[in-house]
Amino acid sequence: MAWHYPKLTRRGFMWATGGGLAGLSLLKPLDLVSEAWATVKDKDQNQEEVVHSICNFCSSLCNIKATVVGKGKDRRIVKLDGNPNSTLNRGKMCARGQAGVRQVYDVDRIKTPMIRVEGSKRGEGKFRTATWAEAWSYIESKSKAAKIQPWEWTMVGGWTSCVFYMNWAVPFALSNGVPNIVASPMQHCVASGHLGTDSVTGNFNIHDEVLPDFDNANYILFIANNASIGAVSTSRMVRFATGRKRGARVVALDTRLSETAAKADEWIRIRPGTDLDFLIAVMQVMMEEGWYDADFIRNHTNLPFLVQRAADGQWQLSTDPAGHPLVLDEMSGEVVALPSYSNQNALDVGGRKIKPALTVAENLAVAGKPVMTVFQAQKLEIKDKTPEAASKVTGIPAEVIRRIAEEFSHAGRPIIDPGWHGARYANINMLRRTQAMLQTLVGGIDRKGGWIMAAEYRHKITNWHKAKSEGKAMPGPLMTTMAGVPFVAELIKALSNPDTFPHKHPAWSFVFAAQERAAGREGVAVPALADTGLREAVEGKVMLNGEPYLARAILINAANPVRHYYPDSNWKEIMAHKNMELVVLVDVLPSDTVPYADVILPNPTYLERDEPTLYGNGVNHDLALVTRFRAIDPLYDTLETPDILLKMSQIISGSDENFHKMLEGLSGIPAAATRTAFEKYKAEGVNSPFSRACRDTSFSSTAERIHVSRDKLYTELKEQGIYFEERRDELLHAHSMPRHMAVPTTSGRLEFFGTLFQWLQTMGGKGASFNVLASTMPAQCRENKSMADALEPNEFYFTYGKTPTVSYGSTNSNNPVLAAINRFKKDIYTGIWIHPDRAKVLKIKTGDPIRLTNSRSGQQATGTAYVTAQLHPDSLFLHSSFGVENKALRLSYGIGTATNKLIPNWVEPVVAGFRSQEFTIKIEKI
Amino acid sequence: MTHYAMVIDLATCVGCNACMAACSLENQTPVWADHWRTKVHDREVGDGHGITRRFIPRLCNHCDNPPCMTVCPSGATYKTKEGVVLVEVERCLGCGACAMACPYDARYPATSDDIDTGKEYYGKLQRKSPSMDKCSFCYHRLLKEGEPACVQTCVGYARMFGDLDQPNDPVTQLVRSGKARPLMAHLGTRPNVYYIPER
Amino acid sequence: MDILTFTTQQHWTTWFAVYLFLGGMGAAVVAVSFLTHMYLREEKELVMWGALSGVAMMVVGSGMLFLHLLNKWAIFYIVSPYGVFHKPDSWIAWGSQFIVWIQIAAVLYALPYMVEKPRLLGWPVVGNVLKMPIVLQVAGVAKKIHPILGWVGIVTGIGTAVYTGLLLQSFPAVTLWHNPAVPILFTVSAFSTAMAWLLIVMYTFIYHRVDHSIRALYERIDLGLITAELIIVFSFFNFTLSGSEGGYRSAEMLWGSNGWLFGFVLFGLIVPLAMELKCVFGSWSGKAPIVTASLLVLNGGFQLRAYFMAAGIYAYPW
């Protein structure tokens, strides 16, 4: 900021203050003397140590090292860096990761258990500090007094809980008869969006399964990507940067000039919600022009499978009486049957070599019914979805769409990134699915310069195939060895089936969905781990066997639903409801959900934790093991998650016996050995003795599994922070999917004909979302209006995205380093982006306060305008990271606008993904 | 001999600010006063359809002809034999002349108030007295880890560090080929930070 | 890369203009009064006023700088004469020496007269100090080396005045400052304001005790200086108009602001010039017009520096 003379003279600036401070600073050297002495005294306190860990600020799971200085109580973490041994993040970390050390020392941390002050209401945020014993006895007496039944509990977890504690959380739920789990990444990204991709590839892992090989790509197409690449997911960014330096051409479809789009050779400023139209047109061109890898799709996809129309006009696979899929063999000219499950189509059921046709004659019939290939059916489905048609709605000239189709299909090693965040529009599943199909058309699946499966995921699938070939259903415990769609299917079965538990209560979300369908409304097909129905359950509106199925208690761990779910009022009201008897919350910082708890249980931060087990290395192409080593002892009176779940088991079930058993059965944690170690550590007064016990047994069992000594495994992890089992190239060589190994779809092939959606139709799915083939699905931002129809002068499409310096709407906006960066970039990060052409009409300038009103729901919020030409004029853009309401987060309280004050509770029918941009916003100056 | 230099590739800088965070923690800078040894600007360039968004990391250029050093009355600002321009904290009056002389806005005051806040903030503070402060090319790290904190963490490999006296160093080659160019060379400061333009 | 930001530094603001103003003027006051005393007429009153008010200005001026130092203890490095040997390329190192030595020279030069001045001897503390034997001894020595002290004062005085401009000139990023006209402008202005100040002193505090011819001479010199300043200022305007965008912005900022146009150019230069012309060659007589003109010159001198600091525009490619 410049100082302007006229202003200065008026304020007489810097005179008084400058002089005053200057005077005081004269005294400083006295301090220096005492400090000098201190330095002499504790020379050996300057000893440095490096400790390895895993970043906890986003699910990119970077491998890190902490530099720790000093001894004993004075040990202090001074710096974090990427672990240079890691092939995942290659020694790098983003700003959030770098600033992680400040979470440990955040003065606003939750330092002891706390109990809501008697007589105060949830939401007022009045708490008294308590001991752990008090906290436990409060929970116990409350749940006894209110007679809370196991199924009346709901567990809520964030990605931290999923990634690090899934192996405890699911056994906890199942052993205690708790069918209800809400996981915050599901309706936002993991289910909504990924499921589309997964329907093609059969994937599905907790937190991402594909890491494209940008290093070796020569053409990269991004669709609504930003935080997942350049702003920042380090493992992807380092690869992207390398690819770009090696000359890859980059094209980004984004409604605004995001960080990632700014690095593209071409930014395609697409109208919000119309990416699907764009990509379907790209697919249309590629199919019409023959711009695909014919050998690959013929051999490894279900595109040559024959389909026919059922009586209701729906497409279905043609099969032989034994249920084998049929294809036309070009060599013999005959229709032949293929094995139902295989990675390829080159051999028929009899083992004869065949060449399946992608296109068959119009008059081909099977059993008297006209048939065509999936390829033809898909082509037919999108016949008139041409670039010309798409150009109207997307606002992108047809030539550009055609050119992108040509560039992409001719590049040689092209990548269309699968995308990460879902939600936004009901069509997101279809969009991600189309992306997977485009990548399949060019044969870019699981090969150099294409999409490459995470090694951990590949490893599980390899073992699963092995087990299947040995006649076993599963290679080992469900939680640790299963992956992909088969794993999800197991989980969905468990939660939706009334017979899972003796009390016959499936999850309320499934009961609610069925109830909705029964009432003729759109029920969600797979509301797994979603919050849909919770409100109704709390209000007593979900009925099971003629009785209200009540939700009366909540256990939240590492989640912040008040800020992360839509709208914010929903969860506030759920937790404040009179039927709600008990809210227990585990966190490290006072999030916006914290004021609604009855009991707050403090977790140690990630740098103060040894984790209870070893983990795979996320999306890394190399197969490796990692874990955390605590950099310093916990600063406060905190407890780790497994210990909390153990205690909660004792409270809910009266005993932890079942929990131990399920841990053994589902997660492979040996009950007897763990219990012995637990008793020992408890007696020794170790903090979080159960976690420590689990870690012990995990190290032993992992060492045994990979055939190394426990000591070697431990030492290597301690010293290197990562233990490599197998490298990418070997893995790809032997186990690339589907070139060498079937993918875990129904057919083992990459699926254009979506059997997953066919299955979901049997679960009640109806409508375009469940189409077995890909097609367009217009976003419905306004009733009965196309996205291309003119907006009113003060009306905009709403778009949002993540900030490079904040995770989600998380508490780390309170991190002092990140908060300082956010202040430095205040307009850009916390302002509401408006295009100058639109702002001019409305007489709005950067810095002007404005009011935003959702024209569908009437929700309102206020904010500050940031006028910039870096976005589509039809849209408003807001970073989804701000709007903290809890004053206890002293640095980020009151900054920016919360997206969830504007987004209504409106979900799509597949997995209850949030339709978080499917409306318009009207703005006015205030 | 060694002559350190940095090359910044604007084509892969994504404006993520990781370098700012890394630097501030490595060097304990007064971020509460918005003072950083390195900043990454985020600027809109052009208008209409030609609009671009440029991320420009900046830091001390460790000039070979540093005006900040010429003006410094106490000799606190000096240049090491490896070409790094440093401030000797104890010798610095904090007169600010160097900050005025620097064409790259690389310097800021670290005041005694900052020292008080910093103690709370960073635990043990490296700094014992106030002075002008600026990027040191992480001189203290160069022997140990070989590269500055900002370079080590840069997720875009946008920051590269090297030795211009080594002809095979990639940084040297980028500089010699003219691909990487200094900022405001006409001022005669002879910077040792070079920029590769966006493509 | 193209320039994206134009800004003014935050380090040296209004307080620094005060330093430049009082430092330059104080030094010039000392130099002028010494020259007058040595070569025109032994006006004791004038030399005391000159030396002491000059010192006072420099104390206040450099006090400004001192107060804004981050680390006051390190001042040692620049006040000891070793400073310039260590940093001969730094104008501040030279300036600091000038300022130190001119103050010493000024006090010593005036001391022989001070110890004789009854009014001063009557003051509390000061009087007692002046009566101390050691002070009397020093005054005696000073008297003996008066010409040397005088020349030290004159050289360091001119040095200080020039230095206030050289200092700004050594900041290469700012077109407005980084050119050889700045030291000339600041030196001329320093002497012009010094004249103005001495005229005020002579017309008010010591009116009857100083010769009219000195006043007349000063008025004429001041006329010359103001004219020179006007020429430099307008050539500056021309210089900044082309050559660099930063310079252009400086020009824009200066010539677009009323303070500069009226406070400095009109009422700091042109009006006093006209008034003094009328006094010297025309019909005006009496104290009021010349004192008023001098006050305007003083104000103009400060405005010049303040505006120069504010309009020192840096251009950055980010």
Ligand SMILES: Nc1nc2c(c(=O)[nH]1)N[C@H]1C(S)=C(S)[C@@H](COP(=O)(O)OP(=O)(O)OC[C@H]3O[C@@H](n4cnc5c(=O)[nH]c(N)nc54)[C@H](O)[C@@H]3O)O[C@H]1N2
């Ligand atoms: N407003 C908004 N909402 C969003 C998003 C957004 O960008 N903006 N993004 C959506 C997406 S894509 C996702 S994946 C989800 C992610 O949602 P979450 O996984 O829930 O996200 P986080 O913010 O990482 O974690 C939530 C809480 O965990 C706490 N926490 C951090 N570390 C620890 C720890 O070590 N132990 C414990 N017990 N708690 C800890 C934080 O303080 C915070 O309150 O959010 C979704 N919702």
Ligand SMILES: Nc1nc2c(c(=O)[nH]1)N[C@H]1C(S)=C(S)[C@@H](COP(=O)(O)OP(=O)(O)OC[C@H]3O[C@@H](n4cnc5c(=O)[nH]c(N)nc54)[C@H](O)[C@@H]3O)O[C@H]1N2
């Ligand atoms: N900084 C940061 N990075 C993170 C995370 C984090 O919390 N913070 N979390 C991680 C997680 S869990 C996730 S899910 C990923 C999310 O990463 P991404 O999926 O990349 O999500 P966003 O950055 O929210 O949004 C991406 C872009 O979509 C654009 N956009 C919005 N609407 C439309 C549209 O209709 N069409 C098109 N073409 N573009 C649109 C936005 O402008 C934005 O630039 O990030 C991961 N990385």
Ligand code: SF4
């Ligand atoms: S991308 Fe950043 S926040 Fe996410 S894990 Fe890596 S370092 Fe941590």
Ligand code: SF4
């Ligand atoms: S960039 Fe500035 S501070 Fe750094 S050496 Fe050059 S002039 Fe000095």
Ligand code: SF4
């Ligand atoms: S602030 Fe310090 S380093 Fe800068 S010129 Fe003054 S004494 Fe030298």
Ligand code: SF4
């Ligand atoms: S080289 Fe070191 S001091 Fe300089 S900006 Fe980078 S991290 Fe900061």
Ligand code: SF4
């Ligand atoms: S870390 Fe690298 S990519 Fe990120 S802002 Fe800094 S220079 Fe740019």
Ligand SMILES: [Mo]
């Ligand atoms: Mo996410």
